Each structure stands twice: as C-alpha cells, then as structure tokens.
Amino acid sequence: MDKFSLYVPNFLPREEFFDPKHNQTCIGCGVSLAVRLVGKAAEGLLHKAVCERQSAAELFGVTSDAAFLKLKQGKQTTIICLDDEPENSLDSAVKKTLPGIAVAEGFQYVATACPSYPFDLFEKVQRALESQGNAYLHILCPCPSAWQYKTEDTVKVGFWAVESLAFPLYEVAAGFYNMTVKTLKPRPLSEYLSAQARFAKATEKQLAAAGKQVEKEYGKLLENIQSGIAYTYETTGAVY
Amino acid sequence: MEATAKVSKKIIQCSAVANGTAKAFKQGDPIAARPEWDKDRCIRCGICYVYCPHGAVERLDDGFFDVNQKRCSGCGICHRECWFGVISMVEEG
Numbered sequence: 001m002d003k004f005s006l007y008v009p010n011f012l013p014r015e016e017f018f019d020p021k022h023n024q025t026c027i028g029c030g031v032s033l034a035v036r037l038v039g040k041a042a043e044g045l046l047h048k049a050v051c052e053r054q055s056a057a058e059l060f061g062v063t064s065d066a067a068f069l070k071l072k073q074g075k076q077t078t079i080i081c082l083d084d085e086p087e088n089s090l091d092s093a094v095k096k097t098l099p100g101i102a103v104a105e106g107f108q109y110v111a112t113a114c115p116s117y118p119f120d121l122f123e124k125v126q127r128a129l130e131s132q133g134n135a136y137l138h139i140l141c142p143c144p145s146a147w148q149y150k151t152e153d154t155v156k157v158g159f160w161a162v163e164s165l166a167f168p169l170y171e172v173a174a175g176f177y178n179m180t181v182k183t184l185k186p187r188p189l190s191e192y193l194s195a196q197a198r199f200a201k202a203t204e205k206q207l208a209a210a211g212k213q214v215e216k217e218y219g220k221l222l223e224n225i226q227s228g229i230a231y232t233y234e235t236t237g238a239v240y
Numbered sequence: 241m242e243a244t245a246k247v248s249k250k251i252i253q254c255s256a257v258a259n260g261t262a263k264a265f266k267q268g269d270p271i272a273a274r275p276e277w278d279k280d281r282c283i284r285c286g287i288c289y290v291y292c293p294h295g296a297v298e299r300l301d302d303g304f305f306d307v308n309q310k311r312c313s314g315c316g317i318c319h320r321e322c323w324f325g326v327i328s329m330v331e332e333g
C-alpha cells in the first residue's frame with residue numbers, strides 16, 4: 001500500500017466505524033487514532049468487538065493496565081493490545097515483553113504497530129484477520145495527557161519511538177521474523193525520552209541503563225531475524 | 241494542567257474505553273483553535289484525513305478537505321503533519 005506513497009490516503013475506506021464523541025476521548029488521543037484505523041481495516045467486525053481495560057488485568061500471565069481489544073471471527077480470535085504505557089516507568093517505555101511471549105505461546109501472527117505509520121498498521125490488521133490461527137497485535141499509542149507533551153505532537157512522538165529503536169516495528173508470521181520498517185540512521189534515545197515531560201526527573205544513570213536495554217533488545221531482534229528464513233508476505237489479491 | 245496533576249498516578253483509566261473518565265480533562269469545553277485549509281496550495285493528498293484521531297476531517301465532493309465542527313477538538317495534529325503547511329490553526333474569538 002505504501003508504494004503509492006503520496007496519494008495513499010485516498011485508498012482508505014471512507015466509512016468511520018469508531019465514533020470518539022460517543023465516548024469522549026482526550027484531545028489528541030493516540031488510542032482513539034489507533035482504534036479508528038483498526039476499525040477501517042476490520043470494518044464491520046469492530047461493532048462486535050469486546051474491549052477491556054481493567055487495572056492489573058492478566059494476559060499470558062503478565063499483569064498489565066493496558067487496554068485489550070478482542071476481534072472474533074468464528075474460531076479465530078485476534079487480540080489487540082492498545083499500549084499507552086500506563087505503568088509510567090522507564091522500564092515499560094523501553095522493554096516490551098508481551099509480543100515475545102505471544103510468539104512463545106504459539107500465535108500464528110504476531111506484530112507490533114504504531115499509528116504514526118497508518119498504512120503499516122492497516123496492512124498488519126488485515127494480515128492478522130486473514131491468518132489461519134490466532135493473532136496478536138501490539139500497538140503503541142502515544143498519550144498526551146499521561147506522557148505530558150503538546151497535543152499536536154502525538155504523531156511525531158510515535159515516529160521518534162520507532163526511529164530511536166525503542167519500539168521497532170516487526171512481524172512474526174509462522175515463526176519467522178520480518179522487519180517491516182527499517183531505520184537506517186537511528187535517532188538518539190535521549191531525544192525521544194526528553195520529548196516527554198514525565199521523564200524530566202530521570203537521572204543520567206537511569207537514562208544510560210535505558211539506552212543499554214534498548215541496544216540489547218534490538219540485538220536480540222536482529223539475531224532472530226537472521227536465524228530464520230527470510231519471510232516475504234504475498235497479498236491474496238485484495239484490492240483497496 | 242491542574243487537571244493532569246490531579247489524575248497523576250491512575251492517569252487515564254482511558255476515556256476511549258471507560259465512560260465518564262475524561263471529565264478531568266474538560267472535554268466539553270470550547271476549543272482554542274480550529275484548522276483552516278488554504279485551497280490554493282492544497283494538493284489533496286489526504287494526510288490530514290488519516291492522522292485525525294477524532295475523524296473530524298471530511299472529504300468534500302471536489303476532493304478538498306474540511307473540518308466537521310462538531311467533532312474537532314483542536315489538537316493541531318493536522319496542522320503539524322501537513323507536508324506543505326497548508327493548514328493553519330485559527331483562534332476563535
């Protein structure tokens with residue numbers, strides 16, 4: 001979809017399946033943006049979806065405050081995690097455990113996405129719904145009121161999260177890793193963290209530790225990609 | 241910003257999911273500014289339409305875009321993300 005580059009937005013379906021005014025979201029809400037795009041990709045399915053957000057809810061044995069969307073299609077279920085980092089700590093901003101556990105649990109399709117790359121997200125949702133087994137999607141949603149940045153920067157912060165390698169975008173189909181968005185020149189992590197006022201009090205030691213953690217996680221991911229056979233996805237003739 | 245300080249730790253039992261939790265952020269209040277398009281320079285790519293979190297940007301019949309006043313919350317994402325700087329935020333008097 002991205003190959004049409006400039007005029008891609010005109011290929012998106014025009015119908016809106018998510019009405020934020022109904023639930024009154026915050027100004028510049030990232031979750032709202034993500035759910036709106038998921039709705040366009042899943043179309044009628046979103047009306048039947050179950051959305052949960054409980055404090056200390058459990059998924060794969062990990063407690064999390066994030067919201068979970070469940071789309072059901074017959075026997076197949078797609079779990080979508082709308083992660084706006086409610087734990088509010090540096091560790092949670094740097095390390096994501098849930099996608100790795102989902103791979104180990106034997107999910108057919110696992111992917112990470114961010115609404116700053118809308119067409120990437122759009123295609124991943126469609127692939128998740130097309131997959132034969134269960135699927136899991138991890139979506140990073142910047143949140144201006146919790147992360148404390150200007151409301152107009154929601155999309156920009158999402159870009160920086162991916163470009164600083166804190167949240168690389170990849171997909172795992174049938175056990176094979178594939179990087180969908182490649183960053184050739186990584187941005188320094190401090191740039192991404194200092195854009196958010198919630199980390200204003202973090203000491204230099206903590207920031208250095210976070211930087212090491214990011215390198216470690218990214219190294220693991222690269223190893224996984226090299227060890228597997230290169231996986232290329234072929235579309236099933238869907239026309240947008 | 242007082243509102244954000246009050247909610248601090250439990251920040252966001254997110255309003256996208258649970259009802260009645262957005263009160264602290266004063267969602268019902270009149271918004272500060274609304275976007276306006278400069279039609280002479282707009283190339284109709286539709287980036288503003290994609291990135292609007294509230295679905296407030298609508299496509300007109302002639303291919304240009306305009307804002308739905310009822311839905312817009314004045315976040316300014318379209319103003320920031322427009323490639324050609326066509327959109328300007330106009331404050332309301």
